Amino acid sequence: MKQGLEEAEGRKGSPVPSQAQQDYLKQILLLDENPRGATTQLLADRIGVRPASVTGMLKKLAEEGLVERAPYRRVRLTEAGRRIAVEIVRHHRLLEVFLFRMLGYRWDEVHEEAEALEHVISERFEQRVAEVLSHPERDPHGDPIPTPELALGEDRHLVPLARLGRASRAIIRRVTLQDQDALNLVERLGLLPGTEVEVADSHPDGVSLLVAGSRFLVPRLLASHLLAETLSGSASSDPPPGRKAGRPGIHER
DSSP states (O other): OSHHHHHHHTTOOOOOOOHHHHHHHHHHHHHSSSOOEEHHHHHHHHHOOOOHHHHHHHHHHHHHSSSSEEEEEEEEOHHOOOOOOHHHHHHHHHHHHHHHSSSOOOOOOOOOOHHHTTTTOHHHHHHHHHHHTTOOOOOOOOBOOOOTTTOOOOOOEEEEEEEEEOHHHHHHHEEEOOHHHHHHHHTTOOTTTTOOOEEEEEEETTTEEEEEEEEEEEEEHHHHEEEEEEEETTBHHHHHHTTTOOOOOOOOO
């Protein structure tokens, strides 16, 4: 059975983490996908507070046994902290699917609503939502939804479009953006998850794509947030001139 928020109250006699504490745990988990990991400055930027506030919160979370400091000022979740964070992510991404499929929200609107609701839904409500949705595996942006047992799948097989070489063919699986204008642009370009694309050419400032018979240039920053599954027989990944290959920073979902 799932043991995340449910077992938090019994840990060292402590109450369930506050909403603010849950937000920190979730962001630390999501920043694990960033090559630099979760640092004080990255957490401050992501949450929108001063580094001193982050330091104070991390001290409290460490006292609760939910985080630990790692070398080079990185922060890591303990097993207890990770389970809480993964459960919040499960709530969030299930809610995004529910809002999108059942309530008619656009994919660029669901994040803000899910942020407000993820902390307050009960486990019974979560289970009912999952059942109604036939247990989806991904949210509208392609982000993996943790299982009821709190297993969070990894997308290490996915490659940013910005790293694909010429003549590469791939299917977009995940869009790691939250900005509404950027999501609207992705939708207008027809680059939604499930779309097959071919790299016609790669330039330092962008990637030229062939999509459903149309060709257009996608800015490299945007292409770095479009994660794709390469198709068999496709050209290998090819970082642009003067840049090193690397995973993009994953936004807060």
